[in-house]
Amino acid sequence: MKFAKIALSLILAFVVCSAFSFKKAKKEVYAFGVSASFTDTVVYYTEIQLLDSVQLDKNGFLPQRDLYSYQLKNYLELEKNLSNRTCMIYFSENKVKLNKEMAKIVSQYKKNKSVALREVKTTEFSFKKPVVSE
Numbered sequence: 001m002k003f004a005k006i007a008l009s010l011i012l013a014f015v016v017c018s019a020f021s022f023k024k025a026k027k028e029v030y031a032f033g034v035s036a037s038f039t040d041t042v043v044y045y046t047e048i049q050l051l052d053s054v055q056l057d058k059n060g061f062l063p064q065r066d067l068y069s070y071q072l073k074n075y076l077e078l079e080k081n082l083s084n085r086t087c088m089i090y091f092s093e094n095k096v097k098l099n100k101e102m103a104k105i106v107s108q109y110k111k112n113k114s115v116a117l118r119e120v121k122t123t124e125f126s127f128k129k130p131v132v133s134e
Contacts, residue, residue: 029054029062030098031091031127033072033120034105037084043109044076044085046120048098051091052129062091067130075125089127 029051035044057063073087090105092098109115 026055027093028095029056029091029093030095031062031068031089032098032102033069033087033089033127035072035076035082035085035087037082037086039084040082041114042116042118044082044118044120045102045106046072046125046127047122048095048102049122049127051127054129056091056093062089064130065089065091068127071127071130072120072125075120079125 030048031051032048033046051062051068054062062068068089069087072089073085076082076085076087090098090101092101106117109117
C-alpha cells in the first residue's frame with residue numbers, strides 16, 4: 001500500500017510538471033490586402049497569404065501591420081505605377097474566417113458596377129516580414 005501511494009504521487013507530480021512544460025503551438029497567421037483609390041475605379045486585392053514567422057501579439061493584433069500595408073502600397077506605386085492608393089490589410093489565425101471576410105469585402109465592391117476588381121497573385125506580390133531597425 002505504501003509503494004502504491006508513493007508511485008501514485010510520483011505519477012501525479014510528473015503529470016503536473018509536464019503540463020506546464022508544454023509550449024503553446026505556434027499558430028499560423030494569414031493575411032490579404034486591399035487597395036483602393038478615390039481617383040481610380042480599380043480596386044486591387046491580394047490572395048490570402050501565409051505570413052512568414054509571425055505571431056499575433058497578446059491583444060490579437062498583427063505586429064507592424066502598417067508596414068504590411070505599405071508593402072502593398074509600394075508594390076502598386078513602384079511596379080504598377082499606380083499612385084494615391086489607400087491600402088488595408090486583413091489578418092487572422094483562422095484561414096476559413098479570413099476567407100469569409102475576403103468574400104464579403106469583394107462582394108461589396110462587386111455590387112458597385114463602376115468598380116473593377118483586380119486580383120494580385122502571390123507570384124506577383126507577397127508580403128514579407130518587415131525588418132525594423134532599432
